[in-house]
Amino acid sequence: MPDATAIDLVRTLYQAFEDGDHDAIRDCLADDLRWRQAASAVPAAGQDTTGADELLRRVVVHFEQEWDGFTEEVDDVFAADGRVTATGTYRGTYLATGRRLEAEFCHLWWVEGGKIRGFRQFTDTAAFAAVMRG
Numbered sequence: 001m002p003d004a005t006a007i008d009l010v011r012t013l014y015q016a017f018e019d020g021d022h023d024a025i026r027d028c029l030a031d032d033l034r035w036r037q038a039a040s041a042v043p044a045a046g047q048d049t050t051g052a053d054e055l056l057r058r059v060v061v062h063f064e065q066e067w068d069g070f071t072e073e074v075d076d077v078f079a080a081d082g083r084v085t086a087t088g089t090y091r092g093t094y095l096a097t098g099r100r101l102e103a104e105f106c107h108l109w110w111v112e113g114g115k116i117r118g119f120r121q122f123t124d125t126a127a128f129a130a131v132m133r134g
Contacts, residue, residue, distance in 0.1 A: 003084075006082055007084055010116065017060070030116060033055065033118070034048055034049075034119070035055050036119065038122060040125045042059075070101075071092060072105070073090075074086050075089070082112055083110060090104075090105055094131045106122040107120070107122075
């Protein structure tokens, strides 16, 4: 897959997250998706999530229900050989505490056969923990 196409697919997924469009999210992901959240302070922390349905249930729905205005503002996206790297900033308000989050991230994506097959998240987990503590 050309690098520009891989970048477009990742950007499409970010938009689907922003829109809360679960069908569009599923369309971007391979059946054998392997998704790994950062080691602490986020849903499914440090665990592998497999497949779109599990990702929606264990991660996406939590952000939709527990946060107000949660966004992933992407600054830069780079690709090489089906590997995509995106950097940016998470923003949103954690409903349980009313605290506002601003945390930088780096996302690594693996794209094969027109689908996203892998994801790895790196973020400021201390910022998440501080916002989520009551």
